Amino acid sequence: MSYFLEQVLNGLSYGLVLSLIAAGFAIVFTSTGVLNFAHGAVVLLGAYLVAVLHTSIGFWPAVLVAMAGAAVGGVLINALLVRHLADKNAGTAAILMLGVDIVLLTELTRRIGNQVLTLGAPWGASVVRIGDVSLPTGRVIAAGVTVVAFAALWYLFSRTDLGVGMRAAAADGPTASLMGIRLSRTAATGWALAGVLAAVAGVFLTSFPAPGVAPTVALSAFAAIPAWVLGGFDSVPGAVVGGLIIGLTSALVTGYEGDLAGVVGTGFGEVAPYVVMIVVLLVRPSGLLGSKEAVRV
Template sequence: MSYFLTQLANGLSYGLILGLIAVGFVIVFTSTGVLNFAHGSVLLTGAYLVAVLQDPIGFWAAVLVGIAGAALLGVLINAVLVRNLAEANPGTAAILMLGVDILLLTELTRRIGNRVLPIGAPWGADVVTFGGITLPTSRAIAAGLAVVVFGVLWFLFARTGAGVAMRAAAADGDTASLMGIRLTRTGAAGWALAGALAAIAGIFLASFPSPGIAPTLALTAFAAIPAWVLGGFDSVVGAIVGGLIIGVVTALAVGYESDLHFLGRGLGEVVPYAVMILVLLVRPSGLFGRQEAVRV
């Protein structure tokens, strides 16, 4: 029983990290209408900055630089490449994001090479044990921080003028513009916020039990796509719930893979997409996505 609870706790903590990434997908999509396939490279950029700067300036200062750098990268992508293209042709913007992802990942791979860069986190390989459940300290901290971040996001979107403006722009950009809301500003804010969330998630994904930062870290962001789609393209709550579902399913699939050997190897990599497909067969708009009313 303790083994099951340990896998469940690991799945929930991992799911909260995926939720941070998936919320970034949602914010960009609702603020600018773009499927941000460059999100993984933005995540890797933030984590890479932390890894290369943690020795000369210290871990916590490097974290601030990494988060700010990922946020700035998101703003630049939006300002230079997306702002004038997304509304005119969302499909072209999505393809453009794939190109941006390839370019960024190629450059970061060139810089990292075949090394694995340590993140330099002060919690190291420590673990916490409670009630027979063993959890890496990094995952426990990530879970607590993710809950705090989600609370801050709720307050931002529900209680502040900037958050209300972003919600209005997402709901009806033309009307929001007529009401005096600057769509360029809300779009930039959305991309910056998504980049910051990606960097935070990247720091914990590169911490123990992961050995450090390698180019493959960017692919982890794609593991959050099933969580994003599962919850609904435009729902922050759905992204969080989707992340928890995918995290738990993945952890249980990996933990009990030896008992499910007849399904083949790498079950943990396949299960998230299988769950996503099954849910979409029943609810094409996701668990929390808005369903458009159609007049017949």
């Protein structure tokens, strides 16, 4: 029973980290209609900045710099590329984002090389014990930070003029523009928020029990895509629900892989999230909490 509970708690904490990334996908999609496939590289960028800066300025200042750097990176992608697309088709923008992802990932891979950079997280490899259940301290902190982050996002979108403007722009951009809402401002804010969430997620994806910062982190970040699609392309609450479902699925299938090997074979834990995503989309094509009007590519 303790092993099962440990897998559940690990899955939920991992799912919350995935939900940070999935929420970034959803925020960019609602603010600009772009499928931001460069998001994985931005996650790696945030983790890389912490890894190279923590020895000189300290871990927490490095995290703040990484959040700012990822936010600026997102704003620049929007300002220099997305806003100047001659063809506003979602498919064209998605291809552009794939190109940005390749360029950014190639440069970060060149800088990292074959190293695995240490993050310098103060919690190290420590664990939290609750009875017979052991959890990495980093995962516990990740869960707490994620809850605070989503509480802040809720307050932003429901209690501030900027957040209400972003929701209005997402619902009907032309009408929101006629009402005086600056679409360029809401779009830039969406990209900046996505960058901040990506940097925070990158910190927790690359700290214990992960080995550190390596180029494969960008691929790990794409594990959040099933969470994003499952929750709904344009739904931040859906990103949370999708992240928890995918994290729990991954942890349980991987944890009991030995028992399931005779039925589904080995390595099914990597495939299981996509299976869950496909099954849900067959029933609800717009995702669990997504709007039916959301564009699909």
